[in-house]
Amino acid sequence: MPDNPTPLAGCDAPPLNPVATRPDGQGNALETKAGSIGTGQSPLDGFHVTFAPHGARSLAVWLQEHFPGRHPYIFVDQRVASLWGEILDGQGFGDAWIPWDAREDRKRLDTVEHLARAALSRGADRHSVFVAIGGGVTGDVVGFLASIFMRGVPVVQVPTTLLAQVDSCLGGKTGVDLPEGKNLLGTFHHPQAILVDAVFLKTLPAKEWQNGMAEVIKSALLDDGDLMETLESFAQETKGQGISYPLPHKMIEPIVFQSLSLKARHVATDEKDFGVRQFLNLGHTAGHGLEALSGYALPHGHAVALGMRVAVQMGILMGLTNPDLARRLDRILEAYQLPLKTLLAKDANALLRHIQHDKKKGTGGLTWIVPRDVGRMERRTDISDKIFRDALRVIQPNET
Ligand SMILES: NC(=O)c1ccc[n+]([C@@H]2O[C@H](COP(=O)([O-])OP(=O)(O)OC[C@H]3O[C@@H](n4cnc5c(N)ncnc54)[C@H](O)[C@@H]3O)[C@@H](O)[C@H]2O)c1
Ligand SMILES: [Zn+2]
Structure with a gap:
């Protein structure tokens, strides 16, 4: 004890x-x-x-x-x-x-x-x-x-x-x-x-591992780089065979500890979710919309993974984000068995309607968390529907 x-x-x-x-x-x-x-x-x-x-x-x-x-x-x-x-x-x-x-x-x-x-x-x-x-x-x-x-x-x-x-x-x-x-x-x-x-x-079934890993990858983007490197080096080690769940214990400890520490830091400075705690919603604005659009058939982790791709793509389209970040994110999502595309993204209007219904609407419009780089987030309420629609293409199946 x-x-x-x-x-x-x-x-x-x-x-x-x-x-x-x-x-x-x-x-x-x-x-x-x-x-x-x-x-x-x-x-x-x-x-x-x-x-x-x-x-x-x-x-x-x-x-x-x-x-x-x-x-x-x-x-x-x-x-x-x-x-x-x-x-x-x-x-x-x-x-x-x-x-x-x-x-x-x-x-x-x-x-x-x-x-x-x-x-x-x-x-x-x-x-x-x-x-x-x-x-x-x-x-x-x-x-x-x-x-x-x-x-x-x-x-x-x-x-x-x-x-x-x-x-x-x-x-x-x-x-x-x-x-x-x-x-x-x-x-x-x-x-x-x-x-x-x-x-x-x-x-834990593989689907539940994926749900948790999407949040871990989100934490890795929000954190100062250590967690991202931990995930990348393990993905590198297992290259060829691919990652299988459950992850080994040597991986679980650092990812759980670092993710929880990161969350604690955000909660400690903004308990009621009006400021930095909102960074934890990275990937969740589009993600919640996709989940709702699927009638909650899409697993939460898949929705967050797709939502993070959309957020990064928005940053690229606005000239805030280095395209390398998108490549890095895609490699890590693929390595940990998370999807890069979904048919649900085909109907942008329906998705926007669901997103706008989501309770996390800011007063100046929708709130988006946009990563500039690992550990550098921006909270934006000024993103146009056009940027969103253009960014959405990145998760539509017929686009590269
Ligand atoms: N309070 C918060 O800050 C916060 C943050 C994120 C999500 N949530 C909420 O968390 C919920 C999702 O959590 P979840 O994904 O853990 O869902 P869950 O509690 O439904 O668990 C998922 C499945 O795993 C099973 N399970 C649990 N432990 C297991 C184990 N050790 N081995 C095998 N199976 C096991 C459960 O019976 C269930 O079928 C949602 O309702 C969401 O709104 C809350
Ligand atoms: Zn979540």
Whole structure:
């Protein structure tokens, strides 16, 4: 366990320095870089990220150490419960173990009520701590429930998909969907602790790996270059055979740590998403439109990959971006099995309509994040429909 366990006793706990540690005490790059997870006075002060291969095996002990006196209620994606029962069972959670059918179409208000009642019937009260074990759907729903249950109880995230480990577990956004759109009801409720155990990724299907990798590649574009180089050199190493999922452990650690650190830095300076946090939407403006246009049949990661290509192409057309960046991005997307083209892009009018409906509309029009280069983003609200239509050609199948 960490040599300096942080006593996070609950919502009222005083701010503490954020720490990122591995409880195996082996000492490693993650510990030495721990300072980069959140800095100074920020909404992330006092939260604790633990990177722990096989840490989920000792979840009960870890919770007891971090939340003394609080009874944990474990909301677990039932698929994860069945795949990983062998490491999660037998930790004495008993009645507080609450499996649920975690699917996007169950990310609804009535599910929140159902889970709240399940917790209440098992004795949960305002001194409880809620634990979300699963992907982003579980994290969002349980985070939302925790934010309103008896006016708020602490939540702990134990992300089990790559997307959740590199992105959704951190940042405090919680919520559920409405028939009118995704994540339309929600709150900001930061987890007080996150336990990242890479072992869960062993059972992740390739499609879910791709969803997470698109966010990793997005982080690599936003970051100062280290992550991009990590991805490129691994792609180079495996050239010829191609990359296969699951990625080896030596790759998972740096990509999860660097992606989460980058997100933490953006969230720490702009918790409520009015400034730099919007850079994390790179690829998502066109991406959300493509997803909606496909009736959500297009996987999120594919949509983000295609959206990033459109954003880079816009930059090239506006004379902001070096075309080399497009070539670099394409090589990396291909290497990690993400698409470069889609038939969905053929109907630019329909796509624009969906994009304009998206809730992330800025006051001066649509907000686009345009990369000038790796680590150099611009937030633009002045992009004409013509530039968008011209840029869209880059993902239309009949264009090169
Ligand atoms: N709060 C945020 O900041 C934020 C950010 C990005 C995305 N999100 C939300 O996250 C959700 C998407 O997250 P997701 O992609 O993790 O989806 P998910 O939770 O639906 O998980 C994807 C699939 O993987 C399965 N699964 C989970 N862990 C597994 C494991 N270890 N092995 C095998 N299968 C496993 C799940 O049962 C599910 O079928 C969306 O609802 C999105 O809105 C939230
Ligand atoms: Zn995303």
